[in-house]
Amino acid sequence: LAEALAYLNGRRVPASQACLPVYDSGVVLGAAVTEQTRTFCKQLYRLEEHLERFLDSVRCLRIDLPIGKDELAGVSRELVAHNAALLPDGGELGLIQFATPGPYAGYAGMSLAAAAAGPTICVHTFPLPFARWAAAMRHGAHLITPPTRHVPPRCYDPKIKARSRLHFYLAEQEARLVDPKAWALLLDLDGNVAEGAGANFLIVKGGVIESPPPTNILPGVSKATVMELAARLGIAFQERTLQVYDVEAADEAFLTSTPYCLVPVTRVNGRAIGDGRPGRIYHRLLEAWSKAVDVDIQRQILDAERR
Amino acid sequence: LAEALAYLNGRRVPASQACLPVYDSGVVLGAAVTEQTRTFCKQLYRLEEHLERFLDSVRCLRIDLPIGKDELAGVSRELVAHNAALLPDGGELGLIQFATPGPYAGYAGMSLAAAAAGPTICVHTFPLPFARWAAAMRHGAHLITPPTRHVPPRCYDPKIKARSRLHFYLAEQEARLVDPKAWALLLDLDGNVAEGAGANFLIVKGGVIESPPPTNILPGVSKATVMELAARLGIAFQERTLQVYDVEAADEAFLTSTPYCLVPVTRVNGRAIGDGRPGRIYHRLLEAWSKAVDVDIQRQILDAERR
């Protein structure tokens, strides 16, 4: 049977062989940056913007990448072309790029190969797990603000899409203590709303979409898409410091992230937001997005439940 | 030729095959905990204490490890017995355990194998890179306090020996901007001295060894060893909030960490500490440690320069 391909340090390899030696800095220190793109109708969406942000992240770690943006784009498209063909009907791909500084110097003696190695660069894909999001898509997600706080930019900037995200992992575990289906909404050190564990968070109040300021959240490509769609639909968008009170008092709320685009949020810390159902502006945005990519985003996800 | 062995998820594998799939949570999120032990005369030193701390870290991530402490100890000793035989003369091993929650759920569709997988657990060794430390051992390290700050316990606790350590990586890069041979000394968010990037930091002032409080540093096994040696030698030891001023005004300073035990620090931010040379108490501690393990720790490291 055919197997998906991945790209690792200049070579195409079967996906099952895409792995990192245990002495790689990405494994040892979580010193890695990454990017995630998805397909619509098996075509990569906004690849260019994702790659630009990737190169910004790469530069922040001072990684001297042996492959340029155009080549990365080519590899990415090539993998998608090959791997999408293996998808089941209605499937789409997520595409990951990541890079690390390469072997960790402290284990230098571990491997002769390592001595000569430069940075690690990998591209791989995975089928978007629509079924994971169907319940939240239908009824709205329940967000919990866990005690674990977002890492502040003074330590490493959340604007870098880095992989030292243990706090995301812990926050999600804490959220699930309250509700096994809950998602985490991380607060920053001052208790202000930051972002989900891998998603930007937005509320709607009085007809205006509101986002936490860009100071310590990922500058999300999906968030930028929401801003464009809002502008097109004549919906105001503003950035301001948000706190749990603002979320509780919001008319609507949603998470936005590359793999699922927009998931409605209907509860926070056990309390309903607005009337407790996905809101009107959420639906308008999702509809506009669906049109823009010529895919019914919601149906694609909900259909996965039936399979 | 014989190759070193590693342990990965229940199997013994050649070290060159010890690698993680790119969808492991340890690779994707840096969600991993680890431990590091070393040999003296090819025997593991304080393995028990390292394993206890390892299990504390494992519990903090709520990883349900399929292997107990005794079995881990057995595997560790077995690997050392095998791999130490491959060392060059005078060589010693570092031994690593690490564990992750296993495959990252977000990429779940990537691999059928992943669906069934539990946590990842790995044990491997590496030859201690003595030559890397020889210059610092001889003349003393130069510490720089970089702008990147230590992650506070509110995000994830430095007392967990976790692998989301991008801040260590960034701090070391910033230190090397000032001096390519410098080591980083991380400050916490309040500007107080925390620890090195993988080492506890201690100063000596008025005959007393002083450590930052245990609040947001690793509870180092080597630091505990220093405390025991100090008690044996009749040298006072106390914990208190330290700031850069205290380091600059110290009589001596040193870093302590499992692989190299004790490295003297003779400069901080370009200024000499004390008379700019490894100090008296440093030498007494190192001598006592050498006796305790029946290895001349300094000579072992310095000898590596000649090879």
Add this chain to the structure above:
Amino acid sequence: LAEALAYLNGRRVPASQACLPVYDSGVVLGAAVTEQTRTFCKQLYRLEEHLERFLDSVRCLRIDLPIGKDELAGVSRELVAHNAALLPDGGELGLIQFATPGPYAGYAGMSLAAAAAGPTICVHTFPLPFARWAAAMRHGAHLITPPTRHVPPRCYDPKIKARSRLHFYLAEQEARLVDPKAWALLLDLDGNVAEGAGANFLIVKGGVIESPPPTNILPGVSKATVMELAARLGIAFQERTLQVYDVEAADEAFLTSTPYCLVPVTRVNGRAIGDGRPGRIYHRLLEAWSKAVDVDIQRQILDAERR
């Protein structure tokens, strides 16, 4: 039928008539200080120490109390003598003193009576609700660290036993989201362990009882009792900054507060502490306390389950 008595502004009144006008500063602003004592065998325990702390709190609010410590003690004992006679078998009393600055000036026109009024001072009792604590006493309490943080001394000092404790109320609600039987353990703004919502918190590690530093917690009379008992039993006691990690890694933990003395804590944020059962030092302390007051404290509480 006989009714319990209360003391309110110089008068003895039936307890059901002990109430505050809605224009009292204690109602309008939560501007009130309080104290709580309990009986053992229907005799007040450590009344003197409670009254001293009460007068410290009174002074911090600059309330000019029209009644001295001795008179307050007399009133307190008088109420207990009267009200204890009404208790069911095996019952004990809690005794409350509280004071407010009196009528809120902003509503001054509301009442002619108010214009002339000075501070409000009230003493009342209530039967100790043993049944509420029985389950925790038997199996140990489950503590949750909620997102709501303790008010810092810069706003108003937790060392004042004040009644502006909305954060206690919110913290308990958040704790119950996770587990309806859970109790809240409040963290301070830096994420360090502070205290329970009305109780001091202590852990045991390596045979030593450890308390958060006195900086931003109530200087509990019960905590002082634990310190005395520990000294008598030869158990070491120290104060240091504690974090959630320390609680998770503790051997034992307990809450101490006037009404129930000592309740064991066996879980924190869903994880067992030690072996998940009330610990050895907990039992030694409780036994010593029971002896000191000639009441089997645990049995008295557990007996309430059967009634």
Add this chain to the structure above:
Amino acid sequence: LAEALAYLNGRRVPASQACLPVYDSGVVLGAAVTEQTRTFCKQLYRLEEHLERFLDSVRCLRIDLPIGKDELAGVSRELVAHNAALLPDGGELGLIQFATPGPYAGYAGMSLAAAAAGPTICVHTFPLPFARWAAAMRHGAHLITPPTRHVPPRCYDPKIKARSRLHFYLAEQEARLVDPKAWALLLDLDGNVAEGAGANFLIVKGGVIESPPPTNILPGVSKATVMELAARLGIAFQERTLQVYDVEAADEAFLTSTPYCLVPVTRVNGRAIGDGRPGRIYHRLLEAWSKAVDVDIQRQILDAERR
């Protein structure tokens, strides 16, 4: 003689009987939320907006109120209709709603009645004490920034109109140490300007009205009124972080709150603001407000001096 009426837990009672049992959570913990409306010409002003904010506050405490917004409005108007008739000439009423979770569970045994009780809900009125504000209205208030800081949203959000306001009480006392007629201007934990003890604070600089950001202040209905009036008068309004320097360098400043609408501020920490007299924009706003409610707000207050 006729007495004012109040509403308490479903009953109309004479105002002098509107009181809370000492075991109510509002008394014990300051766990209460409130709202304040006033009359102009004996008609309630912006009642709807106040009730909406009240229900937001109620929801934040998870109080399950047994009375809806319309019924609350009806009760409020009914009380005003009755009580306003008792006012002296030129008088106006303040109207208070407040709610608490009801009896404090810790004192549960105190009262059989309490066992069955739900939340406490009360509505009452008081004659606006115009004479208290006359001097400030005429010459301008003197603001002092006391050492006591505003409670941050991480503890409980100032956007909730809650009654745990001991910090307000302490701040006013500290302000009066400097000047017995001074009012307090609370700073937040970062030293930024927050709000008065029961009033929003605004400055004018270069023709623009400036407010601290809404992050940690009450979202005042009067502040919203100022914003509307400013828009109508063509005066720009903006929110930004303000510090004591900005207040000292302002052209004008004022406090805005429901009972007195707008009071000019002419000194801060002993220094004159602008030319030390109520400013031009202050007067324009007050005039517009007076027109909108068909009452000369300033004269109504100043007239009270003569009585």
Add this chain to the structure above:
Amino acid sequence: LAEALAYLNGRRVPASQACLPVYDSGVVLGAAVTEQTRTFCKQLYRLEEHLERFLDSVRCLRIDLPIGKDELAGVSRELVAHNAALLPDGGELGLIQFATPGPYAGYAGMSLAAAAAGPTICVHTFPLPFARWAAAMRHGAHLITPPTRHVPPRCYDPKIKARSRLHFYLAEQEARLVDPKAWALLLDLDGNVAEGAGANFLIVKGGVIESPPPTNILPGVSKATVMELAARLGIAFQERTLQVYDVEAADEAFLTSTPYCLVPVTRVNGRAIGDGRPGRIYHRLLEAWSKAVDVDIQRQILDAERR
């Protein structure tokens, strides 16, 4: 030979005699405020705005200055008229005003003269040291973010142009540890970008000039000039929280300060900003500024290299 004149406490003195007694508060405590203006074609530029800010600073220290704004302006122009005549060809003057509270009371017995003295007020000039800036003007400055942080407004507000600037001195020393030609860019306590040691800092991103918010930086007259020039050129200008990431990801960056107007910044912490060369918007602003003052600002500075 003719000597430059200075103004000191009401007298004109030769510049070499402009000195402060060692018991002046400005020397003892750094309790002093200052202002700096420069000439273009030997005429003072924006003197009025500088004097207004000076008087704001003076008021913040509660100094009762014995000389008014008009007289200060007259003295300033008089000194420039006299001293500019002594300049070499192509030279320009910097003009300093500074004031202190006068003699330090703690040393009161030191001098009979001091007992009677009021505040110290001084005006003096100095030739602008163009040669110091030529290299940065040509190639762009290299900025380093040192560990020393900007003093927060809670201590003393950076909006006051005060002389207690030891942090500026330390920050510049730390920057030069990394690169002897580097300039310091101070971060605030939260790690956000504040200002240079005597200059405002601006970046350009996506065609928009961005400044840190005015909260804790000097309200620079030169920054205000840039805002005016930008408005005239149709370039957008906005204030927002900036972090090191934003500087690294900027298209352009520059420092603006009275003596040199605008210096391009082409590197930060060792990394190039944009393409590592002075940018397009920088050049447009400098050209517009040059036109406005009828001096080729860049050439004037670069010419100094040749002399």
Add this chain to the structure above:
Amino acid sequence: LAEALAYLNGRRVPASQACLPVYDSGVVLGAAVTEQTRTFCKQLYRLEEHLERFLDSVRCLRIDLPIGKDELAGVSRELVAHNAALLPDGGELGLIQFATPGPYAGYAGMSLAAAAAGPTICVHTFPLPFARWAAAMRHGAHLITPPTRHVPPRCYDPKIKARSRLHFYLAEQEARLVDPKAWALLLDLDGNVAEGAGANFLIVKGGVIESPPPTNILPGVSKATVMELAARLGIAFQERTLQVYDVEAADEAFLTSTPYCLVPVTRVNGRAIGDGRPGRIYHRLLEAWSKAVDVDIQRQILDAERR
């Protein structure tokens, strides 16, 4: 008439000629470090310790002092020998050393002399102003905690005896707003007690002398003297975080500083400390100090009132 002598940059000058050019970094930036010693019976007290701390401060500013400790000691003693002879009966001298990096580079063109200059070093004396302290010595000082906060070590460390002390100046002004005779007690950014404006602060509680921790206060030579005297008298001494509550609840309090040794503190923010009079331990310490220096310290100060 004879005039006191001062030492300035290698020369002995009449005190009235000890002055700094306006382009000195000490004047321009407050970039200066200092030390203060006093005489008892016209002999310098603990000169050695003061000079050691001075050299620590000098090193922190990286000033390359052209004069060693012994020569500084010699100059200091020489000045005292000469100047003490000019004192009135019963007078004593304060002795100041201070150093700056020399001319400020930004004004480099101002003076040919400056171009060649190195650091500035000055030693001068002043008669101790006993009369200033007499009232506080007799009745106790009144301390006010002003809104201005102490500069944190992240900006510049208070352990350096530096002259950028504008916050001291502002704090004292704010204290005098409350009470013209009040002294300032600075809090740190967290609201914890730091130090007076030029003095260490100590309290007594339960027979123990307590000091704020050494983290962000000057390591006072007088405080060290108090520690020695306390040890000699068998009085316990400990360092712990103190807050305003602790000061209000203290039994005694005092300030300690070189010029006046020990001044009792009897009020804080308007409230009496203890019984509002200088305390027993204060008197024991002062008596022991007086014996140690063979001068009745209190009488010497009180006598100054009569003159």
